[in-house]
Amino acid sequence: MTEVWGSSETGEEETRHHTPGTPCWTSLLVHDLEATKEFYGRLFGWTYYSPGPRQLGPYVRATLDGHNVAGIGELPPDRQLPNAWTTYLASDDADVCAEWIRCSGGTVGVGPLAAEGAGRLVLATDPAGAPFGVWQGQRLLGPRPAGTPGAEGTPVWHELVTHDAAAVLKFYRALFGYETKAAGAVDSDAFTLHVDGRPVASIRGAGPSLRHPHWMTYFEVADVDATARRVAELGGRVVSAPQETPAGRVATVADPEGAAFTLQRTGR
Incomplete structure (x- = not known):
């Protein structure tokens, strides 16, 4: 990521x-x-x-x-x-x-x-x-605050979660000309999208049981566990408990109206 x-x-x-x-x-x-x-x-x-x-x-x-x-x-x-x-x-x-x-x-x-x-x-x-x-x-996102390696609450990654990643990949690749690479295990239905040789997003297949295909926004935080607890304190909920991944520690949460997003602590 x-x-x-x-x-x-x-x-x-x-x-x-x-x-x-x-x-x-x-x-x-x-x-x-x-x-x-x-x-x-x-x-x-x-x-x-x-x-x-x-x-x-x-x-x-x-x-x-x-x-x-x-x-x-x-x-x-x-x-x-x-x-x-x-x-x-x-x-x-x-x-x-x-x-x-x-x-x-x-x-x-x-x-x-x-x-x-x-x-x-x-x-x-x-x-x-x-x-x-x-x-x-025009650009909507500004640069990170000067001198900081990361900034809590900023979007750092986007992932499409869908039924069949290989199938929908053809749509996005034809629309935007992405270069793609397989992600994860050889038999996994997951791909990374590249623009000008750099990874910008990913697509992951979750199988036919997925109710609603969606794009997931990842927000960077300094402490995934503490921020997930804070979400619950503020009236939201933890959808997926904090866990370690190759991209860093993550947790999926939802705000009080049910909008899901992922907290990510990237490696430094």
Whole structure:
């Protein structure tokens, strides 16, 4: 696993566009925006600001040390969608991506539409039903705070959990031109996606019993066990207890509205 953050970009570098296929943003739609802001603020130390009028309803960007880390929007009262973090993948042309998704077994739910003058976005689902976003435009994520090897509460990895990784891999590889490598054991249904020779995300097959294919966002923390306990104290729950993995110690948790995410302590 690797992070999607730039290591030392400042000034003009922050406005450059992301390389197509790179996970470039993560966002969450919730029923109670204020309660969700409080939960993540107390868990990760996020602060918030509103970037301006939104076509899709109230929306804030979460920040750490002045740098964007994620977005949270509020659903209309009559919309009862399941809560889940959505990974956005960068594109040079959101309109072309949307048409390709429609013609390749996916579904476009929203867009393409302009977003605050910073770019264009699409919300879609892949052929297996996993929601994801497409972003064309300026960088949304800022660099890590200067002088820190890691920053608690920042997104560091994105993984698609689906029924059959080998099958859905063809969709994403054709859409974004990923180079791919098998991950894990020889007979495991798992792949790492590479852009320009560097790993940016992964796809893991969980078998037909998986209820809802989804993209999982990993957030870095200093202490996985302590943060998982804190999630429960704040009204969330621990979905998968902390465990050691080749990529570091991880635990999957869910916020009070049920949106799952993974805590990760990477090796130093």
